Amino acid sequence: MRFAVDTGGTFTDLLVEDGKGEIRMYKAETTPDDPVRGVLDALGLAGKDIGLGQREMLEKGELFIHGTTRAINAIVTGNTAKTAFLTTKGHPDILVIREGGRSDMFNFKEPYPDPFIPRSLTYEVNERISFDGKVLEPLDEKAARTILEELKAKKVEAVSVCLLWSIVNSKHEERLGELIEQYLPGIPYTLSHRINPSLREYRRASSAAIDASLKPLMGAYLGSLERRLREAGFKGRVLVVTTQGGAMDALAMADAPIHSINSGPAMAPLAGRFYARQDSSAKDAIIADTGGTTFDVSLVRDGRIPWTRETWIGPVYRGHMTGFPAVDVKSIGAGGGSIAWVDQGGLLHVGPRSAGAVPGPVCYGKGGTEPTVTDACVVLGWIDPAFFLGGAMRLDRDKAADAIMAKVGRPLGLDLHNAAASIMRVATENMVHAIEDITVNQGIDPRGAVLIGGGGAAGLNAVAIVRRLGCAELVIPETGAALSAAGGLISDLRAEQSATHYTSTASFDRDGVNRTLAALDAKCQAFIAGPGAGSIEQIVEFTAEARYPSQIWEIEVHLRKPRFDGPADIETLRQDFHAVHEQIFAIADTKSAVEVVGWRASVRCRLRDTERLTIVQPKGARGATSKRRVFFADHGLVEAEVHRFEALPSDHRISGPAIIESSFTTVVLDPGASAVRRPSGSLAITPH
């Protein structure tokens, strides 16, 4: 048996897969004070439902795959360890200067962000290495010892080290690591060239600082998770999903906790890729995961999940950039809880403020007074107030209606239904923009892509979104409401190796590059023999991080083979770069040489041997079709059929207007759209 658990902001999602490829879905409330309890609660629900009891079920478990927001929450709430920052003399303000940049140009009400590690815990180390690895000034060990003594006196809990050019010559960082072990035994530390061997000191320093600051906390959390699972009877392997869309052993994660920053959202595209392959013929996929407060968009381009090094924790330029390569996920504050409001000039806005879980939308009746997207859906008849979360919570439609009229309808001179429909239009537009931003950056044309809808609130306006984007297809998977957990279930063990070795196709350093690639390959082989032992399949892929001369942003080009045997291979790399550049930016400078700054090897070890992801029909699910009045902007109030998602027979086409709902989600089928349940269980929707 396998368990995939995604601890989100509101719910802890659990998928249980038995040995025969059958999957069951459960949701329990997240318990922020002790998240492991929420995990055990969900397991308890499953044990009872399966009829084995929790212990007996866990004893049969071989894999436990976990996605967690623990790390990112600790950063956002300022609960990370007291961490010091050691850097090259003359450059103490790397974390203050960052990379510059600012948005909202005329707004001077926001202060400049504090550095991730305060200046009072920043120390300059006497040493300097040049860009080609020469030691210009040797490490002053005596001065370094004095610094470490001071850290001890200040009771520092973790240490991060980033020296200039440690990616070319790591000697000084290594030596500082040894000194830390000697003078501050037991204090965790992170060296920048190990955690993120990439060019640009701020990004590397930020990765090191974030990683070190998480070590005490994530070590304790993951230790406690593993221990309590063992106590509950689990004897298998505990894996945590990484920000790079793979999985790693919990203990390894505790040693490099920056990998867990985007642990949850990074799983969604894995599941999205799976469903895109299974249920669509489109080459590219857009994965939209809609929860209560955030809307996460990720992509699949030509079967690959694109990455970025520009992941921000908090708002862009005002938060912290991790600098760490990660699955590219664009998040905006939009979801069921987003608040609708009209400004002084009479313009309707939705978000970015959210009513959150408390007080929540007005219809929750928990004291919310500002109308939200969920309130609009209730008023439009899209959400059944009596069947929210399978009837677990009754919603107050009248309260929602009053709030919408007071805050939106009357100020804009619209009646109730049109006011609610307008809220949905603006919310849809916000989501479309988030999608356009990430697709344009990654060079994907939405018109040729399939949209995979995940998260509890995805189905409400997914048809409207794909109509605006011009996507040909929309797929709502059976596991959609727990898409991240589904991604966890099918994730591979994964590790990334990278190295900086600058060269140009104009004067290619073939031997140097081949040596670099061989060293990366050796690390991958060691991973396969170590954590990857016994896996079903192993894949190593190589990438170059390249650019045109005097460009400064690199893009990824996949290498066709891990060695450059002659001029033809170099020319292939140049041509492949032109093609990728053209795909992303619509232009290529085909006469130009290409510079390569970094090299990367990615190793994946497959753990799952089946190609299925099918949910077991819950007991008592029957095809109880009913009807209710729902409102659509261009059609007014119409009579719509209401279907139970899990009871829909496959290959039976439903035409809009219709509502398809389950305990976990609601899918709105606008007039003119039609849906068919595939044998795979997914709902495939044709928007027109």
Add this chain to the structure above:
Amino acid sequence: MAATPARKLKSGRELDGVELAILNKRMEAICRKMANTLLRTGRSGVLNSARDFSCCLVTGDNRLLTVSESLPIHVLRGADMMAEAMQQFHPELKKGDAYLHNSPYHGCSHPADHTILVPVIDDKGIHRFTMVAKAHQADCGNSIPTTYHGGARDVYHEGALIFPAVKIQEAYKDIDDIIRMCQLRIRVPQQWWGDYLAMLGAARIGEREMLQFGEEVGWDTLEQFADQWFDYSEQLMINAVRAMPAGKAITTSMHDPIPGAEQGIPIKIVLEIKPKEAMIEVDLRDNPDNYPCGLNLSQACTESSVLLGIFNGIAAPVPTNQGSFRRIKMHLREGCVVGIPKHPTSCSVATTNVADRLGNSVARAIAEIGDGFGMASTGSLIPPSIGVISGTSKKTHGAYVNQIFLGWGGGAASPQADAWISIGHIGNAGGCFQDSVELDEMRFPMFVRDRHYVTDSGGAGRTRGGESMFVEFGSTEGDMEVGYVTDGTITPAEGVRDGGPGRSASQFRRTLNGDLEPLAACAQALIREGESIVSFSPGGGGYGSPLERKAELVARDVREKWVSVEAARDKYGVVCDAAGTLDVAATEARRKTMMRAAQKH
């Protein structure tokens, strides 16, 4: 500028607040797409690293409608004037045309800001909108290897190639004559070519999107949207000005002496806020005539600087377009250093130095009229740490010339918050990226010895001014020239409402034996291999009396080394130790004494 009367609606039906919101989002998305393309494909550091570019959308009748998140000095005014020049010089615009524009006499900011204008022509051949992509070039063919020729006596001495809306593409194909001219007169031509492709790509992507958008929703709807969007923006501006205090203020400032303006350049602003009429009026006519130097402002930069000072100072979010601009009246004079320059006056350095003095003085005038509005002065430019470096080296396979962005600070304190430290200057509002030391050392034959913020260099105040940045770098291979035009060595960035000034700027050469020799404020400094150049960028001004700053905040500033123990005591009246432990009783006593002394003055 004169208020433009709103035109009659063409389709007769008013768009409601929902349609307006959605159409506006679509317009913004198009500008954002253009900007993303430019950022990611640009070749020169000025462009891809410092984001010194902008994209916007102008209506067919040349009114600025939508702007990507861009450097404000680039786009508040000018795009409209450039589009107008394009129409005037080319009455018959055709689909597939593109125009190169950098003439400061026809709406461009300064000659280094090459701009591509693409008219959006619908299927019936009607010119609907103009897409504008502007990017600061690494070189523009000046007589010396810098895009900021402070000492230029006139445009001939300056040497830049001037393109007053010159057709550079026809039927989507380059006009090679123009390209060849550029490649023969612009240094490192392949870099210019790369940036040209990036600008053109951005404008063409904007054109493609606009054409689709117009087809989808109808051109009449878009034109109607424009009219209503201007009215909406004007209404928000009316509300904002009505919420401000009435009053009139005169502020002055002085740009440091430079060749051609040996006595410095004095600036005087007369600003009046008229809440009843919901108007702000600015008079710049009582200022000197154009100088025989490169610091004269183009009309676009004059007007943009005034608008910038106002929009920074009103403390309410208002869209910046032709609609909100209707509530601002400016009085300008031809031939004035902050007015409308006459050819062949040089405007080589129009986006920064005197423009900074102007914008800052406007923001200060607003602050003088009412607490809670306006801002202090932002530090000025252009210190050597963001100068234009040039030379020849093996590492760059020959000649190199590029502006570096190693660092700046100097943000101004606002009534609500401490300064955004890394603001750069008022015209760029912090939008530029700052270079990675490693990236610069990899790309150029240079070595960056030091880069840090300087303690006690931000203006003291209730809210604190941004710190000065210290940068020291040198050449590792042969001689290197560093071009810069520093302002603020004599007159620092002013504080406001009893806030203190920022630290003044200075620059030195560190000789081979380690001595520091002062360098001129405006120079093309030759740094020999092994020497280095040392640059202090100016700090920014503080807002309000430092004695009103919360003592706990001052103690934190001390702990974090922004403020020294001595300055905390002498300027803020706060007694604490280096770890930031506050002596509450001593602080109270000291502040009382200092306040009494201040009142006596």
